[in-house]
Amino acid sequence: MNDKSKFLCLIILGLFLTALISRNGDLVWMAFLFIFYLGTGIGQSPVREKIKLNVQRIVNKFKRDDAFFIEVVVKICNEGGNNICFFLADPLPKGMNITDGSLNLRTALCPGEQTELNYVFEAIRGSFCWENSRMTISDPFGLIATEVKIDAGAEVFVQPRLKKFRPVPLRLWKTLSSPGSIPIRMGGSGTDFWGVRDYHPGDPLKLLDWRLTARHPHKFFTREFVQEKTAEITLVLDGRPKMELAVGKESLFEMEVKAAASLAEMFLRQGNRVSLYFIGKSLLRVLPDYGKIQLHRILNCLARAKIENNGVRGPLYHLPFDLISRKSMMIVISPVDSGDINFYRRLRAIGFEVMLISPDTFDFVEPILEKDHKTHWALRASRLERKLNLSLISQLSVSVIDWRVGEALPPLIRKTLGRPLKVRKM
Amino acid sequence: MTLRKTLFFICWGLSTLLAATGFWQIGFWQGEIVVAICAIAWLFVRKKFLKFCMGSSIAVAAAGLLLGVPSPFMFFYAGLSLACWDLTSMDLSLACNLPRQKTKLYQSMRLRTLGFALGAGIFTILLGRYLSFQIPFLVMVIFIFLAIFSFDRIVHALQHKE
DSSP: OOHHHHHHHHHHHHHHHHHHHHTOHHHHHHHHHHHHHHHHHHHHSOOGGGOOEEEEEEEEEEEETTEEEEEEEEEEEEOSSSOEEEEEEOOOOTTOOEEEEOSEEEEEEOTTOEEEEEEEEEEOSEEEEEEEEEEEEEOTTSSSEEEEEEEEEEEEEEOOOOOOOOOOOOOOSOOOSSEEEEEEEEEEEEEEEEEEEEOOTTOOGGGBOHHHHHHSTTOOEEEEEEEEEOOEEEEEEEOOGGGOOEETTEEHHHHHHHHHHHHHHHHHHTTOEEEEEEESSSEEEEEEEOHHHHHHHHHHHHHHOOOOTTOOSSGGGGSOGGGSOTTSEEEEEOOOOGGGHHHHHHHHHHTOEEEEEEEOHHHHHGGGSOOSHHHHHHHHHHHHHHHHHHHHHHTTTOEEEEEOTTSOSHHHHHHHHSSOOOOOOO | OOHHHHHHHHHHHHHHHHHHHHHHHHTOHHHHHHHHHHHHHHHHSTTTSHHHHHHHHHHHHHHHHHHTOOHHHHHHHHHHHHHHHHHHHHHHHGGGSOTTSOOHHHHHHHHHHHHHHHHHHHHHHHHHHHOOOOOOHHHHHHHHHHHHHHHHHHHHHHHHHO
16 A cells, blocks of 8 residues: 555544544545545556566767767556556766656556557766666555556666777887787798798798899899787776776766777787776786677676666776786776786786876866965975986886876877887886 | 537536536635636646645535535535546646557547446435435444454455555
8 A cells, every 4th residue: 555545544444533523424434435536546456466567778889970879668568358457767977967758657558459668868977777668557546556566677778989090119028829910029920021041942932032133143042031020918997996087078087998909909009819808896807819709798797887876995906917918918907096006016926018197187187276376385285205216116127108198198108118128127 | 629628627517506506506706716716727737736626616516515605516526626626637748648649449448437437426415315215223333344354354455465
């Protein structure tokens, strides 16, 4: 019984009591009106066993004006033998706003009839999951209501928007043995000329250096080209709550996600092997692989990545180093904290080649800070501290990119990755 | 204007007229003022304070019966106030729907059920009020047992449905 039926019972009881106290029979007759109303409602309420509803959820994702929208259509069909009055309420994912349609529907269906509830909301990035819908079935007056949970599950990912970067010519310490686009200092099959060697039986005739052969009778020479290999790149995205900053609608973490997505796309397009680790409250990972399918896996993983406020303290250490190949180059996207230096020290001790892309948090929040004397000095001190931390990290032979988020990232990466590193032995 | 709004205004107008006429008949002008206040409340604040409007109308009907207003006026006033309450409640419950969503069957089911409930109620009241006959004691005892049995079945049916 809900509030409405309780209210009616209260009226009936009140009339009976007043009739008893005043000894007026007409009040009892008046109570009959409400008794009949309540009785009709109870009589018309459906029996749970006779309710047969088929509920189907269809989720469509579409793009309009450079934004992603998700359309949800919930189709309800009455497969029972009686008319049914119901109220359907669909949950909306947190933080989303409806742009069209309604989340609620109150209607009645006769046997065999179908209706639908549809709505559209704008989705920025994320994983959207519906497990079930809440439906309240009642009599026409809404006096006796039965709540039913309908299985209508669906899941959709809205991948982060990425920007295509121009390919960066990589010069890494370690590569994989499969052919790719990264030149290594060895002769083999490639496109750039490496040198000349003596002819070995079995060398293809098209590779013979005829000019040199003509100058040295009875001797043959074969041209060699620079061997090109692929690399393995491990992207590590920092999802610690204390690193997250939001200024109006802009979020630092969203920029980091977009950067990770764009880097993954660029490296995969160059034919490299890429993996992703997201360190937040839980560890999300995509094992290394090549190609477009791998890009989709990475983008779906980034769609699920979110900052959760009750994250674990110092989760960077939760990175499973044993599962990451020592030949891979690790690119860590993280605003730096003073306690992180030991993490990079550990990475270098294990033998990883590391690059840190550190978004400048102070540059990000500066527009909203007060322009007074105290803030100016506090900002200056914080910037000095950050520079010191980055400097300490770069002394570990870690390539550091101090990224002002308003600037384009590709030129900074090209500048850092394009040149060979000086290795300082630990 | 939708059908439910039209019916609401008809019920509201008739109920106010009946209640005012009833109080006028006994010469109790204060009752007419209270009826007018209730009518204004129904018109302007029914969506926010629906239970208050309903409760005050029933209180006015009960007070009218106690003061000697002819009972048919108050019975019809209570019945039409119940109809106003139900129609406003239907309006509020359909507020979450978009204009394009189908609600015709729901409305027709509810209005039909309301008509049946009020019609049967008023008929029973008039029948019981104006037809008096002697019931033998044994028949009365059987009726009481029937009422207790029915009450038990209703409670059982309610538990089964929930």
